[in-house]
Amino acid sequence: MAKKRYTIKDVARMAGVSVSTVSLVINKKGPVSEETRRKVLHAVHKLDYHPRRVAQGLASQKTGNIGFILTDDHFSLVEPFYTKIFLGTEVEARKYGYYIILTTVPNQFSKEHIPRFLLERNVDGVIMAGRVPEKLIAYIRDMGLPVTLVDYYNRRQKTAAILIDNIEGAYQAVTHLIELGHKKIGFVGGDLSHPSISDRLTGFKKAMEEHGLPIVPEWVITTERNTSVPSGYQAMNTLLKSGELPTAIFACNDAMAIGCLRRLKESGIRVPDQIALIGFDDIDAALQMEPRLSTIHVYKERMGALAMQQMASMLENGEQSTEKVLVPVELVIRESTARKAD
Amino acid sequence: MAKKRYTIKDVARMAGVSVSTVSLVINKKGPVSEETRRKVLHAVHKLDYHPRRVAQGLASQKTGNIGFILTDDHFSLVEPFYTKIFLGTEVEARKYGYYIILTTVPNQFSKEHIPRFLLERNVDGVIMAGRVPEKLIAYIRDMGLPVTLVDYYNRRQKTAAILIDNIEGAYQAVTHLIELGHKKIGFVGGDLSHPSISDRLTGFKKAMEEHGLPIVPEWVITTERNTSVPSGYQAMNTLLKSGELPTAIFACNDAMAIGCLRRLKESGIRVPDQIALIGFDDIDAALQMEPRLSTIHVYKERMGALAMQQMASMLENGEQSTEKVLVPVELVIRESTARKAD
DNA sequence: AAATAGGATCGAAACGTTTCGATCAAAGTT
């Protein structure tokens, strides 16, 4: 039943040329006469020949695979944020003829967690999304493999990266609130050591300052350890206990915004009537909320695709790029933000 | 900077044995004296040697890769149902030393969409999740590759499969409604040609009959083309127009249940007070609803893992299994179902 | 003591490509 698969030899025989000539034609290298090219391609077609990846790999010392690394918590998250980035990469990879091998590593990374595809030299390059262990980045760079980071950037490692325009996004979100007439605006964030979060805070401050609005320290919550729904809930809790409330809140991501929303509902505070709320990321859940969440849309699939493009060009040039691509975002106005009631 | 990677030759030299002996030790084949085994393993360790996958692949005619195929719409769906199955497979694959290569194919499948990893013979077996083109299954079987289906099963193709216990799940859901005192129960489904959906209808009928309750044709909606949120919305619409309403509804999946809920809210009908509602699948969104959706939990990651196990054993025995594994489900009672008000 | 069996080890072929250097013919240069 299993059909016989032809090899390059069969093609060569059929076309009446040598094996190496067939290889040249297939890989579009070296000069080949129009005549032989035709003959070869005809034979290829006739036999439905496809070179075996594994053989190409051994001979050319390229596997044709790209590793895609996420940390455990990023992938197991309810929100398919990084999953979408992955998908974008996967689809783009196909265009280039690469395979993507996905793996996750624990946040508490140590030597024995080194992905097998690195040990076995089974990838030509690595794309990593989200905050990823420092050591791992260094290890891969050390192997001489090109690296692209997505949605993360570390000042010390000189790698290529695809980044959300966090400052601009936050700026837009806060400006939106200001244009709705809000003057008392709070920031809900966490873990400022993460570059994305601190950038979003920067954007917040920039918008406030440019419009001559005061930044009230009690309304800037940055004590939460992470940026999950429960953290948002907690942060809102803190805010509620601190006397006067702001009239609008910019949460550093949708997950935290959802946490805030939940806490506000429990206190019977109406969104957006009493407090306007805007998030960041535009995860799927933002659309499920009541009210539906205004947010900053992030083009996740696009980011994944861009990472693959960057990787492909590094693979072509054979050198590690340090280019940082800033991907624009888009303000999405839904129901959780409204003109300030007076 | 790029560290030199050692090959099996280096290990052989260091251990003072032949290359073939090293191979025997590493792969735990053939008889090797304890003495040499020690020497070899010591050298392996010392040099941090790992065989290159690509070389093993060529020599052994096994790639070490498993293909994972989804249809486009399954992967781009908002609900990460199949994504979770994929994740389960991926984690399990690591234990066995396999890599997973993910790809999607269009629903309208034709010859030119054959995944590249098949043409290039870059996988040892294929796992497919969800409803998948008939032709593709046949093609792969034809290549002599083992196949496992997840959450889909076609009577004509004799393949292994990991299946949700749909009949039992539906039976439990409906029985739950009956135990709450409901007698007028509706079914919201679509596309009965899909085995999962028709099985869920079977479970519905079984529960109704066993409890001596009538199945009212007007309350059994099976006219929708698919099982999405909008279809659920539409189905509810139909139900609303048909005179008397049931007091409880079993939707064949959570997506449709969400659609129903949305429509009910628009009409100001309270769930669960006026109508109890239960879904199936336990997707993430079920937890986000207000009220939170009662449903039948499906162990998605587990199903993915089981598929990998099945694949591994087929790869070991070198033969296509036709075993069907029925994975149990679990009733999850949340807020959308309540005792019938009288 | 010779014959046999079995365990341990090894050399070499094979897997299916790419790629490098060699060869040869035709065209261009002096």
Place this chain on the structure above:
DNA sequence: AACTTTGATCGAAACGTTTCGATCCTATTT
């Protein structure tokens, strides 16, 4: 007319393993 360049093609080595059959040694059987 001799020499050089260029284009087309090819043969063979190389990639790093696995695996098969051969060989050698030791222990067992007769």
